[in-house]
Amino acid sequence: MKNKIMTEQKKPTRKPAAKKPTTKRASTTKKASAKKRAPAKRKASGGKGAGNKPSWIKRLWSLTWKCGLALLAVLVVVGIYLDTVVRQKFDGQLFDLPTVVYARILTLTPGQDITIQEVRNELDVLNYRKVSQPKYPGEYSSSSTRIELIRRPFEFTDGAEGDRRVMLHFGDGQLNRIQSLDRGGDLGYLRIDPKMLGMLEKNVGEHRLFLKRDQFPEIMVDALLVTEDRNFYQHDGVSPVAIARAMVVNIKAGRTVQGGSTLTQQLAKNLFLSSDRTLWRKVREAYIAILLDYRYDKDRILEAYLNEVYLGHSAGQAIHGFGLASRLYFGQPIQELRIDQLALLVGMVKGPSYYNPIRHPQRAKERRDLVLRLMMQSELLTASEFNEAASRGLDIQDNPRIASRQPAYFQQVNRELSDKVGSAFRSGVGLKVFTSLDPVSQSKLEKAITQKVPELERVSGAGLEGAAIAVDRQTGEIRAMVGGKRTGYDGFNRALNASRQIGSLAKPAVYLTALEKPEEYQLSTTLQDKPISLKGSQGNVWSPRNYDRQYRGDVPLYEALSKSLNVPTVQLGMALGLPAVIDTFEKLGVDRQEIRPVPSMLLGSFTLTPYQVAQMYQTLTNSGRIAPLSALRSVVDNEGKVLFDSLPHVSRAVPEQAAWLTTFAMKQGVASGTGRFLQSQFAWAQLAGKTGTSNDTRDSWFVGVDGREVTTVWLGRDDNKPTKLTGSSGALRVYAHYLNDRIPQQLVLPWPQQISTVGFRRENSGALEYDCRSKTTLPVWDPQGHFKKGCESQPTDWLKKLFTW
Numbered sequence: 001m002k003n004k005i006m007t008e009q010k011k012p013t014r015k016p017a018a019k020k021p022t023t024k025r026a027s028t029t030k031k032a033s034a035k036k037r038a039p040a041k042r043k044a045s046g047g048k049g050a051g052n053k054p055s056w057i058k059r060l061w062s063l064t065w066k067c068g069l070a071l072l073a074v075l076v077v078v079g080i081y082l083d084t085v086v087r088q089k090f091d092g093q094l095f096d097l098p099t100v101v102y103a104r105i106l107t108l109t110p111g112q113d114i115t116i117q118e119v120r121n122e123l124d125v126l127n128y129r130k131v132s133q134p135k136y137p138g139e140y141s142s143s144s145t146r147i148e149l150i151r152r153p154f155e156f157t158d159g160a161e162g163d164r165r166v167m168l169h170f171g172d173g174q175l176n177r178i179q180s181l182d183r184g185g186d187l188g189y190l191r192i193d194p195k196m197l198g199m200l201e202k203n204v205g206e207h208r209l210f211l212k213r214d215q216f217p218e219i220m221v222d223a224l225l226v227t228e229d230r231n232f233y234q235h236d237g238v239s240p241v242a243i244a245r246a247m248v249v250n251i252k253a254g255r256t257v258q259g260g261s262t263l264t265q266q267l268a269k270n271l272f273l274s275s276d277r278t279l280w281r282k283v284r285e286a287y288i289a290i291l292l293d294y295r296y297d298k299d300r301i302l303e304a305y306l307n308e309v310y311l312g313h314s315a316g317q318a319i320h321g322f323g324l325a326s327r328l329y330f331g332q333p334i335q336e337l338r339i340d341q342l343a344l345l346v347g348m349v350k351g352p353s354y355y356n357p358i359r360h361p362q363r364a365k366e367r368r369d370l371v372l373r374l375m376m377q378s379e380l381l382t383a384s385e386f387n388e389a390a391s392r393g394l395d396i397q398d399n400p401r402i403a404s405r406q407p408a409y410f411q412q413v414n415r416e417l418s419d420k421v422g423s424a425f426r427s428g429v430g431l432k433v434f435t436s437l438d439p440v441s442q443s444k445l446e447k448a449i450t451q452k453v454p455e456l457e458r459v460s461g462a463g464l465e466g467a468a469i470a471v472d473r474q475t476g477e478i479r480a481m482v483g484g485k486r487t488g489y490d491g492f493n494r495a496l497n498a499s500r501q502i503g504s505l506a507k508p509a510v511y512l513t514a515l516e517k518p519e520e521y522q523l524s525t526t527l528q529d530k531p532i533s534l535k536g537s538q539g540n541v542w543s544p545r546n547y548d549r550q551y552r553g554d555v556p557l558y559e560a561l562s563k564s565l566n567v568p569t570v571q572l573g574m575a576l577g578l579p580a581v582i583d584t585f586e587k588l589g590v591d592r593q594e595i596r597p598v599p600s601m602l603l604g605s606f607t608l609t610p611y612q613v614a615q616m617y618q619t620l621t622n623s624g625r626i627a628p629l630s631a632l633r634s635v636v637d638n639e640g641k642v643l644f645d646s647l648p649h650v651s652r653a654v655p656e657q658a659a660w661l662t663t664f665a666m667k668q669g670v671a672s673g674t675g676r677f678l679q680s681q682f683a684w685a686q687l688a689g690k691t692g693t694s695n696d697t698r699d700s701w702f703v704g705v706d707g708r709e710v711t712t713v714w715l716g717r718d719d720n721k722p723t724k725l726t727g728s729s730g731a732l733r734v735y736a737h738y739l740n741d742r743i744p745q746q747l748v749l750p751w752p753q754q755i756s757t758v759g760f761r762r763e764n765s766g767a768l769e770y771d772c773r774s775k776t777t778l779p780v781w782d783p784q785g786h787f788k789k790g791c792e793s794q795p796t797d798w799l800k801k802l803f804t805w
Contacts, residue, residue, distance in 0.1 A: 082284065085272065086291050094271075094304060095320075097430030097638065098199035098207050101413060103437040104477070104633065105156065106192040108168070110177055113707070116170040117743060118440070119147055125439040126195050127331050137163040138336045145170050148181070152333065154193035157434060157634050157642055166190055195439040196327065198403035200410060201427055202490065206318035207402070209327065210430060210638075213303035216322065217335060219380065220342040221302070226378045227346055227371050229263040232302070237264040237293030238286045264289040267305045311345065312352045314402055327403065329357060329396045339381070340389035343371040357394050365394060406446075407490035408467075408483030409437055409631065415496075416632040421644045430638035435631050436477030441470050441709065441742060445480040446487040448738035453485045456715065456730055460723040466734065467494035469614045470711040475648035476618050476627030479709055492718075499607040500716055501694035504564045504674075504727065505701050506585075506604035508620055508662050508690060510573045511561045513584040515658040518781040523558035523661055524760055526767040527568035534574070534599050542599060544570045547693070547726075554767040558665040558778065562673030564691060566603055573602035587653045589615040589626055604692060613703065614712045621666070621688060621705045623749060624659030625650045656752045657781040663688050663749060664779060666705070674728050675702070678736055685744040689735075691727030698722055700730030707745030711735060756782050 106122055108114070123140050124130075128149065131139045140149035147168040154161060166187065169177040178187040199207050225232050231239055239262050261269070268288035273281055292301055310318060311325035319325055325345055326334035334342075347367035348355045357364035369390045376386040413435055417425045425431065445468050453466045470480040483493035492498075514521040529552040533543040546566045560568035573581055578597045586592045595606045608616075611629065619626040627650045635644040666688035669675045675689040685706055692701030700715040700723055713731040716723055723730065759774035768778075772787075780787055 082272075082288055083291050083295075086288060086295065089271065090292075090296060090300075090304070093429070095208060095210065095307065096204075096428040097210050098201050098204070099425075099427060099431045099433055100209065101197040101200050101410065101433045101435060102194040103197055103435060103439045103442075104479075105194045105434065108175055108178060108190045108192065109188065110175060110186070112175045113173065113745060114175050115173055115743065116142070116145065116147060116168075119168065119170075119175075121440045121743075122192065123147075123149065125443060126193065129336075134165070136336065138332065151190065152193045152336075154191075155640070156191060157636055157645070159640075161191070164190070194434065196403050197435070197437065197439075198405040198410075200413065200433065204317065206320050207314075207324060208307055208319075208321040209324040210307050210321070211323040211334070213299050213306070215335065216306055217337070217342060219339060220322065220334070220337075220346065221306070222378075222380050223343055223346045223371055223375050224263075224306075224349070226374050226380065228266075228349060232263055233298055235262060235264075235293075237289035237291075238262060261285070262289060263305050264292055264301055267301060267308060268292060270308050270310070271304070309349055310352055311348050312356060314400070315405075319402075324402065329400050331397045338389070338392070339375075339385065340368065340372065340392045341395065343375070343389065344368040344394060347371045357396050358400055361394055368394075405488060406437065406442055406481065407488065408493045408495055409435070409442070409478070409481045410490075411483070411493050411496060412478060412481060412631045416630065417635070420632060420646070421635055424643045425635065431643070432636045432638075434633045434636070436472070436475075436479065436633055437631065438470075438479040442480040444741040445470055445482055445711070445738055447741060448734050449482050449485055450487055452734045452737045453715070456725060456733065459729070460715075460717075460725055463717050463719070463721075464715060464723060464725075465494060465718055466713070466715045466731075467498060467610050468711065468713045468734070468738075469495045469610050470709045471614050471618050471629055472627075473618060473622050473705065473708065473710050474625075474627065475650070476615075476629045477633075477648060478629055478631040481631075494714065495610045497609060498714065498716075499609050499612075500699045500714065501606070502604040502608050502613060503692040503694040503699060503701060504566075504604055505608075505613055505616075505690055505692035505703060506602065506606075507561060507564060507569050508666060509584045509588060509616070510569055510576070510581055510602055511557065511665065512588075512620065512654060512658055512662045513576050513581050514557070514572055515661045515781070516584075516655055518657070518783055521557060522780045523556065523665060523778050524758075524768040524770075524780070525557045526554045527557055527560050528571055529553060529555050529560070529565055529568045532567055532571060534570075536598075544600075544603060552766060554763075554765040556766075556768045558668055559673075561662075561665040562668035562671075564669070564674045570599060570602050574599060578602075584654065585616070587626075588619045589628075589653070604694065610712045610714045613701070613714075614710055617690075617703045617705065617710045617712065619653050620659055621663050621710055622650075622659075623656045623663075623752065624652060624654040625656075626653040657755055660749055660752050660755065661779060661781060663705070666690055667747070675704075675732060677728060677732055678704070678739070681736070682739060682744060684746065686747045687744065688747055689732075691732060693726040696722045697724055697726060700725040701727050702731035702735050704732075704735045704739070705747060706739075707747045711738065713738075754781055754783050755779050756787050758782075758787050 120142055129139045131141055134141055134148055134150045137150045137152045140147055149166060149168070151164045151166065153163045165181040167179040167181055168175060169179065178190050180187050231241065265285050268285050269275070272288055273285055307321040307323065309322070310320055311322070312319045312328065314328050319328055322345055323334050326332060326337055330337060330341055344357060344364060347364065347370065350367070354360065355364045355367045372381065372386050372389050375381045376383060381389070413433065417433070449466045449468060453464055457464045466482070466485050468482045469478065471478050481495050483495050484491065529546070531543065531551060533541050535541050544566050551567065555565065555568055578599070578601065581602065582592050582595055582597060585595060590608065590612060594608060595601055598605070615629050618629065627648050630646060632644070633646055634642060636642050667686060670678050670687045670689045674691040678687055678689065688705040690703050693699065698716060698720055702713050704711045713734045715725060715730045715734070756779070757777040758770065758780050759772045759777050760768040761771040761774045761776065763769050
């Protein structure tokens with residue numbers, strides 16, 4: 001019984017164990033049977049048998065993972081493409097960089113003939129700040145005999161030089177000593193950083209002045225990060241925290257008031273994408289930002305941002321980068337800006353148009369002060385430093401611009417780049433072009449034209465135009481050029497292209513031709529100022545007259561030139577022969593094809609440009625040595641390689657003695673002749689000059705010469721109508737205005753060999769008679785020593801013939 005009961009109790013336990021295989025097999029058999037019946041059943045019921053097809057959840061899941069794979073493939077392809085684009089741009093030339101043009105580099109040496117006022121003018125033009133005690137680069141102080149300055153660092157053509165603290169000592173119109181205050185002792189020379197004139201390219205959409213990361217002030221970089229991207233050095237290109245924070249702020253405000261983009265995202269958008277507000281653009285922006293952060297270090301990305309960020313417009317061109325914006329708004333290198341000025345630029349990043357300090361100064365100041373406050377809260381500034389910076393005005397330039405662009409001069413630079421550099425010059429690669437422009441001469445010559453021409457229009461009537469060019473008398477380097485009375489207008493350049501009758505400017509070449517023959521002509525040689533008529537090949541008769549319609553009988557040669565008498569000039573020129581005079585013009589640098597060989601050419605009936613006139617007078621007043629005019633000194637690429645370097649080439653064109661004597665007569669023209677208006681103010685400078693007036697006063701010319709420059713000024717009308725101005729009443733007045741500001745150097749010509757001084761007495765007829773006992777003397781060219789015999793005898797027949805031509 002017991003065994004039976006035990007057997008009955010065990011049965012439930014075993015049954016499940018025994019049934020499991022059976023149940024499994026039955027289920028399997030059932031499924032198999034169902035499979036066999038399925039086709040017939042689907043056929044009968046239209047394929048909707050319950051439990052025999054995947055559910056809608058399974059379909060959705062299948063579609064989802066397939067789309068996910070497709071999206072992943074697209075993202076991989078897009079990522080590879082974007083990565084390639086990013087690497088190509090960042091590993092190559094990141095930006096199209098402009099050709100930056102600089103003025104000449106002023107080199108100071110002990111013993112140099114330069115006054116303390118000239119150096120002050122130079123520093124002022126370069127925007128050096130005058131202070132009581134220089135502490136930073138770009139500052140100077142001055143007394144009556146000394147200038148203390150801290151020269152800015154600059155990368156010259158032969159290498160970079162750091163800032164340098166020096167004391168300049170002046171006396172007797174020259175620089176006596178250059179004292180180094182950094183290391184002690186004296187310096188043999190000091191180069192002053194040149195003025196940046198601007199960018200050569202004018203038809204491009206954007207400009208920037210590329211600076212390396214370590215050239216930006218650290219306080220400015222800190223201010224930028226505090227204001228725009230606090231976690232720049234921590235995030236991976238995209239900051240989820242910043243995005244979330246911006247969303248919260250915008251939701252609370254009910255509008256977009258804050259963005260969540262990092263500096264890296266902003267850079268990605270600026271370099272690679274448009275400004276379209278689309279989701280796809282934001283996705284690509286984030287993707288590129290992550291790639292940038294992965295591929296490049298933070299400082300490399302920051303350097304690119306600092307040079308790329310848009311900060312306004314100037315003359316129709318977008319200004320990118322803090323380096324160029326500093327020049328635009330403050331006229332100084334960014335390294336020299338104060339904290340408040342740096343904060344203004346940082347504040348403009350949020351909205352360069354909205355916070356433009358020119359149009360919206362109040363907004364700009366409020367934004368600047370906010371940046372300063374954030375700096376104080378981040379302990380970049382103390383409370384006192386904040387208060388001092390916030391109390392300042394904006395202090396932007398009165399007329400904000402990158403540089404005082406000189407369009408006429410830039411045209412000449414472009415011309416020389418094409419001629420001298422050729423294919424080596426390529427726009428967009430960041431070349432540095434060093435020119436011979438003197439920023440002081442340029443600014444003063446522009447001022448003379450813009451201020452004096454409107455005054456002279458009261459006489460000439462409206463429509464008077466002007467042009468001017470100043471060249472170094474010894475080297476031929478072009479120091480300044482003005483193409484019209486609208487000095488900043490990039491239009492017709494009259495200095496280069498206005499070919500006008502030169503009038504009496506032709507006369508010195510006639511007298512130079514004569515003085516090359518010392519056995520026949522000297523300054524004292526008597527010329528005839530009497531009526532003359534010349535018959536042409538067509539039977540026409542030409543009867544030249546003096547400007548005042550008077551005749552003087554006998555006149556010395558030098559007086560005929562200094563008083564610019566027409567009749568003696570024509571008589572002399574015809575005696576010399578037109579071919580000989582044309583040869584002289586060619587030696588002086590004038591293309592003989594410009595001159596028609598007729599007698600009226602002796603009075604300047606042919607046409608030249610101010611540029612061509614400047615070349616002629618440079619040769620003449622440089623003791624007969626020609627130096628081809630040039631504006632281009634050197635061209636350097638962005639890696640410091642010198643592509644072109646020019647040295648002035650000077651060669652003998654005409655005899656030194658003849659050129660010297662002609663220049664002496666031009667000095668008499670200023671002392672007592674047609675240029676005597678200058679004598680009352682500048683007698684000490686011993687200037688030389690020549691007036692020129694064409695027929696019917698259509699052209700007014702003056703060429704002035706001091707120890708530094710040959711300056712040519714032209715006035716006239718573009719329609720070639722009369723101006724009612726002579727050379728003396730027109731162009732000469734512009735030159736005088738220029739000298740009032742420029743301060744001329746004394747014109748001292750080296751005394752040539754075989755030049756002696758000889759005494760003369762004036763006869764009643766006006767002629768000069770040789771008299772070695774007379775205190776009235778003139779220089780003579782005496783190659784044979786005829787004038788060195790003393791006073792023991794009367795002049796020989798040869799001398800009498802010489803002085804009574």
